[in-house]
Amino acid sequence: MGNSRWKCVELNDDKLDDVFNNAIESKTLIKNRKTLTIDYVPERLPFRDNESTMIAQTLSVILRGGRPSNLLIFGKPGTGKTAVVKNVIERLKHKADDLNMQITVPFMNAKTANTSYKILYEIAEMMGINKEEKKLQVHFTGLSLGEATDRILDYIRRKNLRVVLVIDEIDSLVDKNGDDILYNFTRANERISAEQFISLIGISNSLTFKDKLDPRVRSSLSEEEMVFNPYTIEQLKDILVDRCKLAFTEHAIPTAAINLCAAMAGRETGDARKAIDLLRVGAEVAEREGSNTINETHVRLAQQKIDRDTNYEILKNSTSHTKIVILAIINSKNGNTGEMYDIYSSLCTRLQQEPLTQRRITQIISELDQLGLVTTNIVNLGRYGRSQRIKLVIPLMTIREAFKDDILLSSIIPDLK
């Protein structure tokens, strides 16, 4: 390795000790890191009192021995949907405990459990079905969807359960797998006896999600609906002030920096997650600088760091073909699909790789577009057809950095100007 990055130097143990000792002794800005994550759920969720009350009212039917309506919750990311639902359910469980009543609440995210079968498997895991004898379990794979559903319903019947099934990011499940599984669960109550039930709470980031559902599923799933509006900049400010009190030492963050975090997050989508992330990363940047306070520059640097880190991770973990596509876009003059595909094919030949079809490459481009790594514009050239203009929106430095350890690409990376 001729890289000057790696030099043989004598290790200075005293210096390392100093670093660690300083870390332990120095006063840090952040006194409670946990409060700087969106998942941290405070006792009272800001500005969601009405929503919390409405969800609680829907679920309170359980305490009177009834089955609550299915519920669909809509809202952009970072509007507190998941946190509110989790909070209400925790309280419901406490109340039910007081009344000696048992309810089961499997809570899953359809982005992680992204196929119908994985949802069934997760439900089985969370409900404890997989602690039963083997032929009653829902294994990781190998069963048909019908059999897995039957085993879950059978368990509910045998154990006489009341189940509230919460599926977060339910839209991504329906996008990929259709609504069969939802149909089965909304109809499941017909197959179990009166004192048992399954109710569904679906949490969706997309308002148009309902349009993709079969009318029968739509009517039973959305017995009740609720929309979480994005936070306003003023509300974000209040949330941040609240978190700052918990997270930082006194006077660590001036109002101007809080305002900037709120403004940057509020300008886009009113995303509280983003606002809190900016605060956390800003604090980390300030800490590393040895500063006692977080100023506006730290917040701006935090924004850059978040963007750079996300892009770097996506690029680094991409498949070889996605990486070659990115290199083809860099090398393409006008960014037309056709030209880009030709370059991609020749790069594949140079790397002794079998090129994927144009159809698949179109798909990869649209994935990159969704991730915000490229922008695409459809241009009509009349008689000369219709094409996409693809433009890269990430700095070449980030790409070079992310690809530099890829052995396959090593022969063409120096071409990156």
Next chain:
DNA sequence: ATTCCACAGGAAACAGTGGTCC
């Protein structure tokens, strides 16, 4: 007004993989 280009993108099929069941 019609033709035609160069794609976009939906739908279905397929191959390979990793698993269970009997």
Next chain:
DNA sequence: GGACCACTGTTTCCTGTGGAAT
């Protein structure tokens, strides 16, 4: 050990698109 199952990434086939050229 063969039948069966789901998942992922891909290919194949196909229809739709909008404006310059004719």
